[in-house]
Amino acid sequence: MVTLNDARRVIDAAEKKAQEIGQPMNIAVADAGGNLVAHIRMDEAWIGSIDISIKKAFTARAFDITTEDLATQSQPGGQFFGIHASNDGRIMIFAGGVPLKLDGKVIGAVGVSGGSGVQDHAVAMAGAEAF
Amino acid sequence: MVTLNDARRVIDAAEKKAQEIGQPMNIAVADAGGNLVAHIRMDEAWIGSIDISIKKAFTARAFDITTEDLATQSQPGGQFFGIHASNDGRIMIFAGGVPLKLDGKVIGAVGVSGGSGVQDHAVAMAGAEAF
Amino acid sequence: MVTLNDARRVIDAAEKKAQEIGQPMNIAVADAGGNLVAHIRMDEAWIGSIDISIKKAFTARAFDITTEDLATQSQPGGQFFGIHASNDGRIMIFAGGVPLKLDGKVIGAVGVSGGSGVQDHAVAMAGAEAF
Amino acid sequence: MVTLNDARRVIDAAEKKAQEIGQPMNIAVADAGGNLVAHIRMDEAWIGSIDISIKKAFTARAFDITTEDLATQSQPGGQFFGIHASNDGRIMIFAGGVPLKLDGKVIGAVGVSGGSGVQDHAVAMAGAEAF
Known part of the structure; x- marks a missing residue:
């Protein structure tokens, strides 16, 4: 189960990573x-990425795979x-969605959108690692 | 402008109110x-209310009116x-969406879904007052 | 045929009427x-009314009737x-859409949204009369 | 903020450019x-381009990028x-959407559709330059 506390921990770690690389992001947890x-949208992050971050999280869990x-x-x-x-x-179907695993089993996902595919994936990985 | 910090302040106040009345809620800020x-979904809140909370926030801003x-x-x-x-x-078109005002001008909105109309509106109002 | 010049004449008349009654409006011509x-959205007009004004114009022509x-x-x-x-x-299906007629035949429509039903209809009528 | 006056200035400049190249266009500002x-549709411009011009404007602002x-x-x-x-x-995801910038910050966009990608982009650029 992914609690709201879990989601906030994932988002905080991802947000911190986004700040480090200097790119505002949308971050969502499913x-x-x-x-x-x-979900959070960091100040100045793209408004078109709200939907994308939420859908990347859905997709990564829907198929238990990174986008x-x-x-x-x-x-x-x-x-x-x-x-x-x-x-x-x-x-x-582009980078930024990463499954959240517990004991090897996917039980949720994080989706990130707001920068390049490489940046989105790196921020999502930082979130997943905090899970 | 509604910053992420503003949104978190609104959500925190709304979440606290939801805890007081003992009803888990979805809370969204536009x-x-x-x-x-x-957006947050409190543990055990209805999954059908994710979309509703987001749309109540949109609606309250779209027409500068409470839903x-x-x-x-x-x-x-x-x-x-x-x-x-x-x-x-x-x-x-049911209760739970409330505009966020600054100097009398609507610059955003909060949307809440997860309980009765009276509960949703009360939680949204608590959020709006914290803005 | 409704030319762009025709549409602009309708919009100008409707905009003038909206200014007179002091209510910013969305005005669309089909x-x-x-x-x-x-289509125009006057400053401070509701963003939720963009879509509604366009659809009122469509509806009024779709059935050759005021909404x-x-x-x-x-x-x-x-x-x-x-x-x-x-x-x-x-x-x-609410007031604000009015057909545009030429020699008794409907050849287009104007749609207005941004105030009460009475206001929207009055502004649309002002536009239609300028056609 | 993009006022209606701003939008009309952008549209006028884009319309003039479209007339110069002899291709009727749909022009939208977000x-x-x-x-x-x-939004305007010049006489004889494609009806399928109404939607595209509006969406190109949305897209250019949604990701702060030309389409x-x-x-x-x-x-x-x-x-x-x-x-x-x-x-x-x-x-x-094809040419014709261009962000509108103020002091280096994107605060809106113009979307053009009605001709080739090269034509659409040129007309949108003429509009953006008038902003």
Whole structure:
């Protein structure tokens, strides 16, 4: 189970990482059901990334995979190309979504959006490690 | 402008109120553009209320009105009956959304969902007063 | 045919009327196909009314009727109750949409949103009369 | 803040540019929240471009980037491939959306649609320069 306290710990760690790299981010945490537990938009972060951060968290839990890895398999010719058209547009196929694991089992996810794919993934990883 | 710090202050006050009345809630804060700044779902709060809290915040800013007041005018026969069909399903017409004002001007809103209409409105008001 | 010049003349007249009554409005003009020709949001007008003004214009042309009249027939028990669920959510059933006529034939419409139903209708009528 | 006067100045400049190159356009201006301030469709411009112009303006503000630049990064293999599935279909990833800046900060955007990507971008740039 991902409690609100858990989500806040993940968000705090991710926010700290975002501050270190100097890029304001949207950070979202989803639970085992893929449903949002908490979200923050740092000052000056892109408004288009609100939705993306929430959907990256959903996606990472929906398929128990980082969206960075899913991206590889969702390119034209890849085995999951077209997956972004499923789930009523809730699937994001670029880096920034990372599963949250407990004893090796995925029980939630964190989604980050606001910078480059490399930055988003790094901030999400910092959040996941704090879980 | 509604900063992340502002949003957290509003959410903290609303969360405290929700704890006092013993009803777990979803609490969301939107800025002047109606865009989400932050959201929390308290442990055990309804997952169906995630979306509602975010949309109540949007609605309260979209029309600079509490959703409790909008509800009155959106009933059958009311001057705004049918408004819930606008804005691509983002309009909530029951209590729980309250504008955030600075010097008498609306610059954001808080949306709460998780209990009765009376409870949602009371929690949102507690949040708005902390702004 | 509703040209851009026609739409601007309608909008100017409606904007002037809105200024007279002291209520900032969203004003939209649609052509014979129900498609948007022009839209303005006056400073401080509700952001939730952008969509509503555009949809009121569509609705007034879609059924060649004022949305004030349509409202009467779309209440519970009325012959068109439920019509707001049609056309992918583009139907507005409260006052503020008025057809634009040429030689007795509807060839477009104006939609206004930003105040009470009475205000919205008055501003839309001012626009329609300038057509 | 993007006032209606600002939006009209941007639209006038863009419209003039469109007339110079002889291609009728849809031109839209959004504010800091990504919400529409004004829109025009020049006579004979494509009706399918109404929506696109409004969404290009939203997109350019949502990510503080021209949609021409976003296009480059949203191709298969790019770091943002799949971003067009976010924000409920409001993201346009081809040229014609340009941020409006004040003192180096993005506070709105202009979106243009009606011709080739090169034409759309040129008309949007003419609008942005008038801001």
